[in-house]
Amino acid sequence: MINVFIGRDRAEDIAWHVLAHSLVRRSSEPLALTAIGNSTLPKKVWWRERGPHDSTEFSNARFAIPALMGYRGWAIFMDCDMVCDADIAELWEQRDERYAVMVVKHDYRPKTDTKFLGQEQSRYARKNWSSLMLINCGHSSCSELTPDYINVASGLDLHRFDWCWDEEVGSISGLWNVLVTEGGRLEHPEPMPEDCDIKLLHYTVGGLWHGYGNRADAWMPEFSSLLAGSNPCADLVAEYGNGLSFAGAYKVRNEAKANLGSKANGQGHAATRPN
Incomplete structure (x- = not known):
């Protein structure tokens, strides 16, 4: 069983379901999918309000995952504004006990001041690293992510992984978390030749459900597939x-x-x- 937590913002519910659909229909392993956000967590774990710089309802809630997992085992976190075109079990196989967390180490530098729904486009070191995480919930550094800490720590401290040592942040290999940025440009630390095998697209500045048409040819077929067959909304x-x-x-x-x-x-x- 692969534990997958997908960030949930009520303004983006359709994106959540499309991503979940893309994961389930390609996975070779059973998945346990959980929506995570300010409105989905128990009060004993999460009582933090959305802040002025939080672009979604799950901006910081993702860091409650180790506590929800009882500080045991592994879990995947994903932003909801993604679509998967590969078997998520391939990502799961990259787990490495040496690390507290594994991410795609982007060097993304936004070129605009706003993104989807008019939200502020924040600039900080390690931006987008936390949008896809393989989390080793039993690692000693993840034990630092207690409810008392995550509910008061700054968003920057959480997203820059100030709660663990630099050498405990491992790298995810392969074209996972490929960013769709301004003008539909694709960004990723690894080379992307024309016929490359993109496994996970991330509409980080906004997707079709926000009114952005960039790279809609990857998201719309998945949306259509979700509504296909006997679904009365097809x-x-x-x-x-x-x-x-x-x-x-x-x-x-x-x-x-x-x-x-x-x-x-x-x-x-x-x-x-x-x-």
């Missing part, structure tokens, strides 16, 4: 593609169903579903 994808808002597409679909029901009954209202 036809919303086509309507949305025709330029309607989700609310508008939902209205069109329901009106069409009502009209079909009226014709079937020869009456001026939709057919009643039989018991």
Whole structure:
């Protein structure tokens, strides 16, 4: 069983579900998926309010994972604004007991002052390292992440991994957590030739659900797959593609169903579903 915690912000619920879908349908191992954010955690572990520099409801809540795991075993944390195109078990196999945490060591330097939903684009050392983490919850340094500490520590101290030694921060290899940055440009510490195997895309400045179209060709098929098959919302994808808002597409679909029901009954209202 692979424990995966995905950051949850109520303004980005659709992104959470698309990422979860992309993980589940490719994983060769069973997954335990947990939504983590300010509104999902027990008060005995997390009582911290969202701060003025927190761009999401899970900005700092991710650091409660070792406590939630009882300071035992390993867990993966992921921001919700991602989509996976590989078996997450491949990432899981990289666990190394020498490290308290393993990350992709980006050197991302934002070129704008704001990002999705008008949030401040903060600049700090090790930015985006904490957006994907393999966390060794039983490591002695992770025991420093007590509720009393994580609820008062500065966001910078948490995200720069000031709670552990530099040599205890390991590197994730492979094209995991490839950043989709300004203008759709891709950033990653490893080389990315034209035919490279990108395993996990991260829409760090905003995704299609925010109104950004950059690299939508990776996210939209996963969204369509989530709604495919017998899902009654599947036809919303086509309507949305025709330029309607989700609310508008939902209205069109329901009106069409009502009209079909009226014709079937020869009456001026939709057919009643039989018991």
